[in-house]
Amino acid sequence: MRLRTPGFVFSAMAFAYAFLYLPILAVVVYSFNESKLVTVWGGFSTKWYGELFRNEQLLGAAYQSLKVAAISATFAVVLGTLASIAIVRFGRFRGKSMLQGVLAAPLVMPEVLLGLTMLMLFVAMEQLIGWPEKRDLTTISIAHITFSVAYVVVVIQSRLKTIDRSLEEAALDLGARPLKVFMLVTLPLMFPALLSSWLLAFTLSMDDLVIASFTSGPGSTTLPMVVFSSVRLGVNPQINALATILLLLVIICVFVVSRLIRQEKR
Amino acid sequence: MTGLMSKTANKLGRLSVLLIPFLWMTVFFLLPFLILLKISFSQTRTGIPPYTEVFEWAGGLLFKIHGTMENFYFLISDSLYFAAYTNSIKIAAISTLICLLIGYPMALGISRASPKVRNILLLLVILPFWTSFLIRVYAWIGLLKNEGLINHLLMALGIIDQPLVMLHTPFAVYLGISYSYLPFMVLPLYASLEKMDYSLLEAAADLGAKPMQAFLSVTIPQSMPGIIAGSMLVFIPAIGEFVIPDLLGGANTLMIGKVLWNEFFLNRDWPLASAVAVIMLVILVLPLVLWQRHQQVLEERDQ
Incomplete structure (x- = not known):
């Protein structure tokens, strides 16, 4: 049966997509505005990009953020892969619903709760075992790993469910050990999911303000923390320039990944 | 051996x-x-x-x-905290409803598009999620403020002659939350609408149901898992939202996430901040359980 889609659905969709994209578009356009004021178009200029690249505080924070994001994404993917295998492949076991529960809860848990509880843990651990001595990039990374794992598990689990097990069974029949089968058969089949979940965890970490604010210490300021303190003071065209660069990177990433995944499928 | x-x-x-x-x-x-x-x-x-x-x-x-129990007594005795909790629930609920109203037609349209168009439309829903949340909220400051883009446009068109006060109002907070959380609503809605059994709609039409009737008695109930999942994905984190009320809200949009933040970072009162968090968690237990149950139902249906 051909379903008639009512006209108002189309207009509602057009409205919704405009709602999603017009604000972002405005940010991009005004990053090229010579004038600092939103209401005045002072002509095309790239001066805010120049200022951005001379802003050492911002660049330093960006470097810290990149480090945290790379580390936490990598660990989150490893942990998330293990958890997904346990959930999808091990059948029923005691504590399964508990494992699923703790892995799903960070998806919806308000960030202030995650941040505050994490900090309380670090302080209590310091009292008890003397570690972590101070709060720095390591504590931020641990916090980021913990909430990113939840997202990684969603992506990897859904991929793992669709993998054809006959390939693994064939390898097992031919006498390969389970670990070898996993490394040579399962892992390559999971590659697209591993890549996209790594990027997702990376982005989540790069983007996080609240949890990082709670778990950071003096000297460990991440990019969102600098952006936030600047945005609180009002509109700043340098932030528009930064937003445009980040957006461009995301688009390139999405493009490259979808290409890679498509090639993988062939 | x-x-x-x-x-x-x-x-x-x-x-x-x-x-x-x-x-x-x-x-x-x-x-x-x-x-x-x-x-x-x-x-x-x-x-x-x-x-x-x-x-x-x-x-x-x-x-x-x-x-x-001092911290909890204090929270109960001071009406500011009670107001912050009820306000958070109200703001989160209204924003969830707005998300549902914008997201439902969107998900419906996507699920009925041809496969090729569908992928592009889905990608466009997910893409903002990959861009910085902070910057998407920031975008609205430039649009909403008194000398911002929207006021400027409306005045240039002669619709208003004085700028509308939009920034630092409840309106800005509703807008900010609906805008930021929309993808979380659309994706589960789409997932359940995509799996829908269309022969039921056909049957309804054969039995003489008008499209609207069929929509209300077939499509809506069939997509109920998506409605609940999407609503919880918006409602639960929105209760504790800090960035949006801080940047877009004002004095009359006090939310509990911001109260917690201030107790912790400004007053440095960790025990009170913890008590605020414990009560927030108590409020969230019911929606959390509802959401978890639903995840399990979906899980079992998949297998």
């Missing part, structure tokens, strides 16, 4: 695959909530750590308990 050995190795391997993520989440996710609960019963003090010990070791297996 080697068979036995590899069997043990197998078992060990399985166990570590299971235990590593399990232990990680227990230590870094569950345990912190117990510590939070403990600290909410302590008192603030100057020093490191800035709270008093609740349990004092009294030799052997004995502990003296120095817990106090």
Whole structure:
């Protein structure tokens, strides 16, 4: 049966997509505005990009953020892969619903709760075992790993469910050990999911303000923390320039990944 | 012999695959909530750590308990906190409803598009999620403020002659939350609408139902799992939202996430901040359980 889609659905969709994209578009356009004021178009200029690249505080924070994001994404993917295998492949076991529960809860848990509880843990651990001595990039990374794992598990689990097990069974029949089968058969089949979940965890970490604010210490300021303190003071065209660069990177990433995944499928 | 050995190795391997993520989440996710609960019963003090010990070791297996309900009494007695909680629930609920109203037609349209168009439309829903949340909220400051883009446009068109005050109002907060959380609503809605059995709509039409009737009695009930999942994905995190009320809200949009932030970062009162968090968690228990149940239902349906 051909379903008639009512006209108002189309207009509602057009409205919704405009709602999603017009604000972002405005940010991009005004990053090229010579004038600092939103209401005045002072002509095309790239001066805010120049200022951005001379802003050492911002660049330093960006470097810290990149480090945290790379580390936490990598660990989150490893942990998330293990958890997904346990959930999808091990059948029923005691504590399964508990494992699923703790892995799903960070998806919806308000960030202030995650941040505050994490900090309380670090302080209590310091009292008890003397570690972590101070709060720095390591504590931020641990916090980021913990909430990113939840997202990684969603992506990897859904991929793992669709993998054809006959390939693994064939390898097992031919006498390969389970670990070898996993490394040579399962892992390559999971590659697209591993890549996209790594990027997702990376982005989540790069983007996080609240949890990082709670778990950071003096000297460990991440990019969102600098952006936030600047945005609180009002509109700043340098932030528009930064937003445009980040957006461009995301688009390139999405493009490259979808290409890679498509090639993988062939 | 080697068979036995590899069997043990197998078992060990399985166990570590299971235990590593399990232990990680227990230590870094569950345990912190117990510590939070403990600290909410302590008192603030100057020093490191800035709270008093609740349990004092009294030799052997004995502990003296120095817990106090003071923080909770304080939260109940001061109407500001009560107002912040009810306000958060109200703002989160209204924003969830707005998300549903914008997201439902969107998800419906996507699910009925041709496969090629559908992928592009889906990608366009997900893409903003990959861009910085902070910057998407920031975008609205430039649009909403008195000398911002929207006011400028409306005045240039002669629709208004004085700027509308939009920034730092409840309106801005509703807008900000609906805007930021829309993808979380659309994706589960789409997932359930995509799986829908269209022959039921056909049957309804054959039995003489008008499109609107068919929509209300077939499409809506069929997509109920998506409606609940999407609503919870918006409602639960929105309750504790800090960035949006801080940047877009004002004095009359006090939300509990911001109260917690201020108690912690400005007043440095960790025990009170913990008590605020504990009550927030109590409010969230019901929606959280509802959401978890639903996840399990979906899970079982998939298998």
